[in-house]
Amino acid sequence: MQIHLQPFTVNKRFPLTISRGTTSHTTNVWVRIQHDGIEGWGEASPFSVDKQPSLGKPPQTPEVIVAQLQAAIPHLQPFSPFDRQAIESICRDLNVPSAARAAIDLALHDWLGKRVGHPLWQLWGLDRSRIVPTSVTIGIGSPAAARQRMLDWLQVTPVKAVKVKLGSPAGTAADQAMLLAVKEVAPADAKLSIDANGGWSLEEAIALSHWLADQGVTYIEQPLPAGQAQDLPTLYRQSPLPIFVDESCFTSSDIPGLSDRVHGINIKLMKSGGLTEALRMVHTAQSHGLQIMLGCYSDSILSNTAAAHLAPFADHLDLDSHLNLVDDPFSGAIMQDGYLMPNDLPGLGVGLAS
16 A cells, blocks of 8 residues: 655634643644555644653654654555554554554545445444534633634534633633633533643642532533642542543553543544544443543544544534634535534545635
């Protein structure tokens, strides 16, 4: 099989600020796998989960992703897209970072779906009517800026769920003021959730969990920094709200150790290494009685469409990154009344934007 790489830059309509910094654009990598006259597509998008990478997982930059893929290609080309198990093992042996593995894995799944002529959700026997609304994200900012961002989202799509990024460097009072500003203009019936991206201390998280419950918030995502799992049981016992983890959970092997201290996990294709491992995470989480969320980084509609094929498994969805891009080169899953729905086309169902 032939593997081709093409970096591309996507720009955000509105820069997104979280507790670790602000992003206005990213350079992602489009991967195309050709075999037997069929071409499968995948995407790698860069990400980082740590303010201090030396203490945790290093950033997966565009440069790292491209270099690792280029190094892996000669080892992968002798195989066919049917050899996913062998390809996955080789990528792990070569220490290919998870975002790069995700691009390869997505392209292999897309190829297979096209080969048999069916969309992935159908091959997996899933029911699209079970898909829940996807949230739209409000980044950290002043109350006025957050309020305006909510109004901007309402011009883009019907809003049935809102995720507000907290963990402001300005402190918890700034977090509270920002949330109240969003609530002033958010639809009254929209599900409201919080993502602190590890921006709180244990004491702050406990105190805010009670205040947030009074504000009608449904759950809190990653309240504590990654690597601080020892404090999660205390928060788990004292928080009136469900606790989800994102940066603390990359793959299925992370789930058993978290199962007694969180209520759910956020699965992202770039963290997991693709759909193959994401499916393992779904089943592992289910076996431990945990709820499932699907999220994204600065992904185009290509990766978000891939994740949307898994959406019938999810209790919560946060697949909105492509809606904030001014130059997404792809088309795929469609927003319908607040729901991101995979289409009936074979494979991922992704094409070039017209």
